[in-house]
Structures are given as C-alpha cells and as structure tokens.
Amino acid sequence: MQTVKMVVTGPFNAGKTEFIRSVSEIDVVSTERRISSQAERVKDTTTVAMDFGRITVDNDLVLYLFGTPGQRRFDFMWEILSEGMLGFIVMVDSTRPETFKEARSILETFRAYAPTPYVVAANKQDIAEAWELDDIRIALRLDKKVKLLPTVATDKESVKTVLLELLYSILAEMEGEGE
Amino acid sequence: MALKGNLRDFTVTQLLNLISVAGKTGTLVVEGPNERVIVCFREGKLAYAQVGNDSQSLATVLHRSNKLSAAQYRAIAERAGRISDKELGLLLINARYVSQQDILASLQTHFLGVVNRLFTWVEGFFRFENDIMPPDDKITVRVNLENVIIEGARKLREWEQLQDEIPSLEMALKFTDRPGTNIRNVNLSVEEWRVVSFINPKNTIRQVATATKMNDLEIRRVVYGLLQAGLVEMVRPVGTAPLAPGQVAGLPQSSKEEQKSLINRIISRIRSI
Ligand SMILES: Nc1nc2c(ncn2[C@@H]2O[C@H](COP(=O)(O)OP(=O)(O)O)[C@@H](O)[C@H]2O)c(=O)[nH]1
Ligand SMILES: [Mg+2]
Numbered sequence: 109m110q111t112v113k114m115v116v117t118g119p120f121n122a123g124k125t126e127f128i129r130s131v132s133e134i135d136v137v138s139t140e141r142r143i144s145s146q147a148e149r150v151k152d153t154t155t156v157a158m159d160f161g162r163i164t165v166d167n168d169l170v171l172y173l174f175g176t177p178g179q180r181r182f183d184f185m186w187e188i189l190s191e192g193m194l195g196f197i198v199m200v201d202s203t204r205p206e207t208f209k210e211a212r213s214i215l216e217t218f219r220a221y222a223p224t225p226y227v228v229a230a231n232k233q234d235i236a237e238a239w240e241l242d243d244i245r246i247a248l249r250l251d252k253k254v255k256l257l258p259t260v261a262t263d264k265e266s267v268k269t270v271l272l273e274l275l276y277s278i279l280a281e282m283e284g285e286g287e
Numbered sequence: 288m289a290l291k292g293n294l295r296d297f298t299v300t301q302l303l304n305l306i307s308v309a310g311k312t313g314t315l316v317v318e319g320p321n322e323r324v325i326v327c328f329r330e331g332k333l334a335y336a337q338v339g340n341d342s343q344s345l346a347t348v349l350h351r352s353n354k355l356s357a358a359q360y361r362a363i364a365e366r367a368g369r370i371s372d373k374e375l376g377l378l379l380i381n382a383r384y385v386s387q388q389d390i391l392a393s394l395q396t397h398f399l400g401v402v403n404r405l406f407t408w409v410e411g412f413f414r415f416e417n418d419i420m421p422p423d424d425k426i427t428v429r430v431n432l433e434n435v436i437i438e439g440a441r442k443l444r445e446w447e448q449l450q451d452e453i454p455s456l457e458m459a460l461k462f463t464d465r466p467g468t469n470i471r472n473v474n475l476s477v478e479e480w481r482v483v484s485f486i487n488p489k490n491t492i493r494q495v496a497t498a499t500k501m502n503d504l505e506i507r508r509v510v511y512g513l514l515q516a517g518l519v520e521m522v523r524p525v526g527t528a529p530l531a532p533g534q535v536a537g538l539p540q541s542s543k544e545e546q547k548s549l550i551n552r553i554i555s556r557i558r559s560i
Contacts, residue, residue, distance in 0.1 A: 112549070131560055165556040169549065194550075206296025213451040216521065220455035223523050237289060246308045247301060251520060268557055275554050282547055 113172040114274065115189055116159070117214055118199030119207040123231040123261035124175035125159050127199060130267040132161030132173060176214075186214075187221055195225040195274045199261070200248070202230045202238035208247045215248070225277035229259040229270050291414035299405045300439050300515050302413065307331045307432035308517055314419040319411040326402055327421050333430040335421045336401035343397065345372040345390070345426065352393040354385050371424035395428045399435065406439040433516045437475070440512040449507040452514070456493035456503065459524035460486045460510065463517055482509045483518075488525045 116124045159175030174189050190196065196218055200211040211228075218226065230244050239247070245256050255273050260266040290305075294317065306315070310331035317324045327335040337343065346367070350360040367375060379385050405411075421427065475483060478501070485495040496506035513519045 110549075112553070131557070163553075163556065163560070165552050169552060171553055171556075205292040208297065209301070209451065213454060216452075216458070217454040219521075219523065220458055239290070242309065243290060243305065246305045247297070249304075249514070249517075249520070264560065268560055271557050272554060275550055275557070279547060279550050279554075282543060282550070 110168055111170045111172060112194050113174055113192065114271070115174050115176060115193045115196040115218070116199060117176040117186070117196055117218060118229075118231075119201065119210040119214065121204075122199040122201045122207065122211070123229075123259075124199050126261040127197075127229070127231070127259075127267055127270075128159045128161035128173045128175050130261060130264045131163060131271065133164060134162050186217060190218060190221045193222065193224055195227075195278050196222075197270060197274060198226060198228045199231050199259070200228065200244065202232050202244060203235050205239060205247065208244070212248050225274060225281050227255040227257055227270060227274045227277065229257050229261075231259045231261050233258040234260045234263075289414070291412070294405075294408055294411045294413060297413075299408070300436055302415075303402075303432050303436050303439070304515055304517060306415070307436065311415065311417070312420070313415055313417040314421075315413060315415050317405060317408070317411045317413045319408050324401060324405055326398075326405075327419075327427070328432075329420070329427065329429065331432065333398060333402065333432060333435065334427040335425060336398040337421075338401055338404070342421075342425065345375050345394070348393050348397045349379075349385060349390065352396060354389045354393055355379075359384065372426050373424050376426055390426065391428055394426055395430055398428060399430065402435055403438065433518070436516045437479075437512045440515045441476075441508075449504065449511050452511055453492070453507050453521070456496065456506070457491050457524070458521045459488045459491050460495070460513070460519045461488045461522050462486060463520050476509075478505070479509050479512065482506070482513070486519060488522050491524050492521075 116127055118124055159173070161173040161175075163171045163173070165171055174193075176186050176189055198211060198215045198218070201207055215226070215228070228248065228250060230238070230241055232238055241256055241258060245254075248256075250256055255277065257270050257273055258266075259270055294302075302315070305311075306328050308331070312329050312331075313327070315326045315328065317326075322339055325337050326333065346355065346360055346363045349355040350357070355363070363375065367378075370378075376387075376390050380387055380390070478499075481499045482495055482501075485498055490498075492506060492510055496503065499506070501509070510519070514521070
C-alpha cells in the first residue's frame, strides 16, 4: 500500500476544514495535539487542531489531505506536515482582505520548505463581498504563472477542480514544464 | 468587487501597490480616527490628494512652496475671488509669476505630503471608488507610485511584519518582468542599490545579506521595499534545487513513467468522486 499526501494550508477560517470535508471519504478528523509548554514556550498546555482527510485511489494507493493549523505560532508543525507532500493548496478567504497578508506569508513559508507545485484557492467566491481574482492576485503578489482558482469549499465540484488543477501542475512539472 | 477594508489589516503600502499594479483609475477614501483623506489615481498613478473636505487652493500651495510671495498671495486672495485653480494657473503663467513646471512640482509635493501622512495611520477604513476623479477645475499630476511605495515601506520598520513577509532568507530574488518597471527610474537608497546589484536567482537572500554586510533586519527591510514596489519577486534559488529536474517531491524514487501513472490514477479517482 502506497500513501501520498497533499497539504491544505491558509489562515484561520479560510475554509480548510470545509475543503477537506467536501471530498474526504472519512469524516474529517480534527486531531487534537497536546503541545508541551517547553515546545511552545507558553505556560499552559494547548491543543492544535489539524484536519485529516482520506481519498482511497485504488487497492494500493491512498491520498491523504492534511489541513494545517492556521495559527502562526504552530508553524513548527507545518514543516513536519509538508515533508514529502506531492503539492499544496493555499486557501484564502476572498471576503477578508485582512487575512491576505497572513496567507501570503504562509505561502512563502511553504514555498521555502519544498519545491513542490502549489495552487492558490480564492475561497468563498459564493459570497457577494468576495474580492475579484485579479485584485486578489495583486494583493497576494502572485506571479501570472501561479494558478489562482475561484473556489467554494462547500461545493464538492469546486473542490475537485482545485485538486485536479494541482495534479495537472504536478504532471506538468514531471514533464519538465515547471521552472 | 468592493475594494474596501481597514488599514489595520491591509496596509497603505499594499493598497498603493494594488492600485499601481492594476493601473486603477478612481478615488481612494480613507477615514481615519481624526480626519479623512482623499487620493485620486489615474491609470495607477497619483493624480490628486486632499485632506478633509477642503481642498487647498493652488495659491496656498504655491505660497507654501515659496513660489508666490506673501504680497502676491494676498493680492490673489483679495482680488481673484472664486477663480478656479486651472484659471489661476493660466493667469500666473501668462503673467510670468511662475512656470508650469513650478505649479506641477508644488502640487506634486503637496499631494505626496498628503499620501505620506497616510503611512503613519495604523487604522482607518478605506474604500476605492472606481472612475471617480476630482472636479474638472482641479489641476492633476501624474506621479509614479513606485517611489512613494518605497518611501512608505521604509517607514514600516517592525521586525515582526518584515519577518511575516519574508519568512525565509533561503529564497532568492529576481527582477519582475512586469512591463513598465525600469530599475533606473526608481530612486533607491545606497543600501537598496547594493542589494539590487546582487539580485540574481542564484543568490539566496542570506547570501546577499552576507555580501552586503547587512543583518537579518536590514536585508529584510530592503527586500521588503523592493518587493512592495513590485521591482523584484521571490523565487527558489536556482542551482541549489534539492531535486533532480522532473522529479517530484513526495514520490518514491521510481521511474518518471511510474510517477506519472500514479498521478494519473489520482486524477481519474478524483474526477469520479
Ligand atoms: N459561504 C461560504 N462559506 C464557507 C466556504 N468555505 C468555508 N466556509 C465557512 O467558513 C467558516 C470557516 O471554515 P473552516 O473550514 O472551518 O475554516 P478553517 O479554519 O480554514 O478550517 C465555516 O463557517 C465554513 O462553513 C465557502 O466556500 N463559502
Ligand atoms: Mg479548520
């Protein structure tokens, strides 16, 4: 049995849990991890929610989707999660420009961890206040080559499109079309 | 749709960069705790700015920049009455009191002063109204925002913010291929020029810092300004890629054909969900 994984990251409340829930065949497990005060440098022990979804591809291949804890202070877990990932998805809440800066920072952090393909999902495009893609692209300073996809995480078809676009990028990278 | 929010979350620098890169035309209204600032842009360039509801008259602006003497200023205030800025400008030029260059330069300085004031605001609601421009009788300028943004970014000193923007010094920089950006047309500080001279996708930011003898904070500050002005972008350093070309991380060392077939299996599966 072979397992591969993709990481879904982005600021708190961007829609990561919803995204994974829409396609996962198991109820999304939000694992509660105890973080010791030593590791965290905070006095109280605290818990970190991390989403975990699964898609069985066939008899000997399983794809796992990991949603990162959004809070910056848990970013030491990001590197662990990102190890060996096929690619990653950065989710951004299109209705909350105040989170764009954080999204960008998370994106840069993940890019630095691994040279894997990624896409950016402009989520909550079903809401009227959602920023337009062109404006989000500029606000996030995304290069033209980076896929920025209009997304509605509660809609399975929309989530499938995002996953497929990431997979197409991974294929393209294998064909040597990547940077 | 709506370009609006709070400066607490979306900074003036980011806002100006957005307006500049998107080449937007319209009016930015920012409501601070104590005053309101209005800035107009034409095709992504600064055209006009005012504080509050009162626009400064051209005569006042010229007087403040010492282009008009106190006596001339008083004479205009007394006699010119409700003359528009454009009419007054023409009169002054024809009378050879000032040149067109003087007028534009004085207005530019005045407008930039208004915009620079915004950089000190940590809080304030903003909204951008597409296509709304100042009244026709106002004289507008055309100022590239790049320098304004670099200037403003210099003011953003907080280490945390810089660290957020540039989490890793192991990335490299390359010049953006955005048309219209010409590095020689931008006023860079000596520090910035030193960094610029090392920009190359082969050099990590850390290597540039070492070469220019800057500490982490200094290099981040410079890189941040260059990023915000849209002059450079961060890329993974080339030549140090931990992967062989065409090999994708996360896949066991297998042949390219096997890897592709694995991805294709996932693709078919997802399509069928
Ligand atoms: N309208 C709308 N709401 C969404 C969408 N995606 C997520 N939400 C809602 O946004 C909130 C945060 O989503 P969640 O998945 O918990 O965010 P997370 O913190 O990134 O895991 C929840 O109330 C979701 O139901 C979307 O595409 N459209
Ligand atoms: Mg969640």
